[in-house]
Amino acid sequence: MPLKMDSIRSSQITKAIQHISESVFVGLCRKVGTSQLVAMRRDAVDISEMVINQQKTSDEISRMVSGSHREGLRLTGSDIDIMFWKHDRRVIWDLSQSQYYNTHRQTLILCDCSDSPPGFTLLYLLSPSVNRKIQIVCVRMNNGYYVSSSKHRHIVLSELSLPYNPTPHKYRQTLLSESFPFNITPHGPCANGTYGSLEFDLALCYVSDFWPPSASPWIDRCHSWPQSHVVDDIVKNGCHFVAIGHKLGNHEDHEWRISFSLAEQKLVYVMNHCQFLTYALLKLFLTEIINNGVGEDDKLLCSYHMKTAAFWGIQQNAIPQWCPQNLLACFWVCFKLILKWVYEGVCPNFFIPGNNMFLSKIHGVKQQQLFRRLSELYEKGLAFLLRSPSIRSCILDVLYNPRNSICTDDHTLISEYEFDRDLFEETLPHYTIQGQLDIQSCIIRLHTIEQMIGSPLLTQYQVIMLQNMTASVLHSTAFVLHMETYTSDNKLSYRADKMSCHMLKLAAKSGCITEMLYIAMYYYKTLRYKEALSIIEITKVKLAQPYVMYAYNVYREIYTEAVGGQSWSTKMRQALAMDIILCNRIHYISELIPEQQSSLQRQMSVLFIPPFVLLYMLEILCYRHVDTMRAQTSLDELQTLVHYDQGRLIPLYLRDISWQILGICQQVTGNLQAALYSYQQSLRQSPNNKIQTATEMRIQSLSMDSLN
Template identity: 75%
Template structure:
């Protein structure tokens, strides 16, 4: 008879009370292993950060002075990939700068930059008013102005209305504090418009004097030299709540998280998990008083105060308890000091009175349970129980051995595809980007992960440039068209050498676009041969043994070109295949800037379209293959994000080959899927046409 879970936990609770110090160290080691598998090993976290950093560096170097700079902040930028975490972006006008005193204006060309002066004289610590010194070229900033004491200030509340409304209306976003929030597939995004200062806030200089043991001097200098940001939210108890701005240290905090060792980082991750799975579990958003930012602040203070002499796997739970006790103390006192400006009490307007007392009672009860309260966390419960039932088994804490080579490679290539640049593109921007990458690629400072990310970005920009060059030089000048065509073919073949297997599909698309059907079919056959290999890796599907045997110990560049398959990204401003133009236009009108297509679906589509002109029997065979693939592999090989466009493409192919009844069914299936690409209008238009061509179809 199996014991109930409640009874098991009661028995474990009594066991945990009498554990020896050695046993607790073994539990810490086991939890360390579990967190590595849940949060990431040191290699995985370093790889994620490197790829995010190089993507951000490339993007921000190719933008013009009148565009918006962007920074990935929050947990995603710090290296976490926890399920349910949102992705936070900060963006600011590249031609605006905030200064702290008028003498700093000498470092700027006021003819090109708009200057803003901080006025902290009447604001709580950590907040400021922003005095607009020179006119702004942006209307949304002009409309946010208010006049106080014969000065022109930028009101944070008006700024939220003017800047966020321009973004939230077309993209169906919702206001969330100083941000707007939206979803893209299963991911949630927060966009925070802000301003930037190249100078460190005077009120935070005391922080630099506290940095005796952590972080190291070069990290402190880097943080101070990179200044801070200002987000549009005032202090709820301030005199000018509607007009004040909060000083944001997001970039500094990201650098501090980077400066943590892996055990410290996992302690921060454990606090985030406990917050989500235990403390805030079952509470409404209004009742969730503690947030991840409070957890991060506690870790910062504990590390800097050198409370824990050794941050190591055997002492992970010891570090966790010190951080948890600090949070408990803060809740009891009603004071959570900002790490950079301690005078800024982050509990002041949120955790007080009855709510503060209730939260303290809740945390005290958890603290009183000791280690046993961690059993309520689904993420780490099994790792505690494992030690109790296997007290003599050794635990390996070398995180380099926790995941296989194939698993780690899969994470690398997922990150490269996830961090592809999907911004506004034109030929001049692509050329600037390629020049930027050319200058970067030889740098000895690049990590091996950043090199593979640059390789992927290069392939993307070569493909984009090739198709745009063909479109923009398509004239009656045969000599010019011939040169452009030669250049486009060269760039697409070069991109295929840099990219993954399915990047060859861009060559096939270009040949189809330029009516070279036999050449396109030759490329398609080459891709089929490569895709038929048993070691090929696509998303979450890979035979690890075959993969390791075939390309193990090869460079990641070689692995990507020989063994990796990725979804095809079709930027909607560029017409790759004429049959997909209605879908691209519809998606673009609904603010989807690209179509994400399963590579096998696109391969069969191109095969069908090409064979229509050279061999109708083979076109029908390819259509049968596409129909079998779409019908049989929904939920297995075809990710739910690409199902709407997969059914749509099947319907298009059935329609062009004359099978209208089957096309109608496919279009209807497309409408039933998650509308990731927002192509419903195009689908309904195609359904209407099919019914017009054959009124007998239901």
């Protein structure tokens, strides 16, 4: 009888844990994303990277976004890692592999792992006379030239930190497509920077088209996961090398770490959603429990350790089924694995187990202290997850309402509005023309996108993203064309103007509502004030609709009633407003050139403006030539908006440019005292657009005028 009772209790406990697991699964879907949302995020990054890389020629730079952002995670602290490499440099593992390359065009580098710890290597330059640029980062060792990781880091950091140059270095030019300011600091093998709350790492690396021999045993280990076709794809794509040596190696300053970032990305992509959420739960466990309140020097475990535990946990097949009911059991398997590693002081790299990732950091007293902390959590059981703010509510909901049924279906977890909001945030990136600005480069970009739009392999999310990219490239090209031809003969200028107008109208048909404002800017620039005002009036009516989503402020019920069930393309054209993005190397209207130049000098490639602020600015500037009374009315409306908006039409991160534009409009209409106040207010805002130099210049100009 007691045995039967114990069996019943055990069954009840199992069912309760499965019920809580389902609740945590649902909570993580809402916090991290459903499988559909995660797939959409990955598609967005994939297609953006594909477009940018296809525009490169064989001797230029390719780039790859990696890390949490690429994997589809959007947790607090999820960073963006960008690896980039030159096409004309290739690493080989054996001299026989040199037959696959044209040594006159490509510099070959040979791996020398003979005196390095597992997972690290020296890079031997095979033909030092071919590439002088590589020579400067080499050191002489063993009667040969080796590429030094420390010298490489120093050169890359100095190039990325260069002051403004109208023709930027290729590395910076490639990275500018991300629209980030470059406040660069050294960080491991990378350059680290921040933009607001977003953190990103940049690493110039080397690439090998071949799989490392030391990782060959991994291929034979993949019996159940991943599948053989995934293994083949991973091996076929080789690996990378990042500029960091092993702290306990013989050549720390010159060694390179073998990076499996591309392989890891492919592994995360083939996880089922429960496996992916287990990985996300491990990251939350790290940030909200293990590292919560711990100083930076005492954070011994990192996100990469969590990812490694997830990989090993899945491959070892300790859980027969990775599903919502088993989510907590899956997490527990990975947690016990981490506990074992800390006890032994060995965290085996997933691809090269001989590379102990704890070796230089988790040992001695610190190892003992960490093990003690983890052991205390282990003794508490899964109840320690109540310490995580992100998970606590999910567990308590079930404990307080044990009989509530839980639905884990994707389509019931988030509303149509919530999905659309995330879709537009992810698939409509700030894509602008970068690098060389001429008609030829614009045509190449348009041709690249045109070819991709016709691909039958595109997902529905990628189609939306390409549609927005098309609009962005079209309106940028229209202004570039005008810049190149406005001083030409009348016939050529007339034809160019016709083409620019046509491209701007096509962009408005492809993109969101605020694409119309690029037409208005062009008309103002070309002195067609009445035509510009006509476009502004149409745009104002469209933006006034209560279902229009801007900065994700909208009445959900009205949005769903107005455009619910319609295609995403229709929703984008009728119900979406976005920030106006001005490429700082294109002159749109003369009144904003000082702001663009200031922003560009501070390493910002684009200027962001709230659409409502630009609309009023254009209306004021046009009415000055048509109806001065109406110009004053528009100025009053802009002033009311900037002074009293509570973040609905002017996001907090765009307050600097909004006060600046108000000051410009006040200055051109003769209200110099009000303009001075607005410029001073602009300086007090968060300097996200980096326009302080322009603001100070305008204040100085006003002071000079008042003296005169």
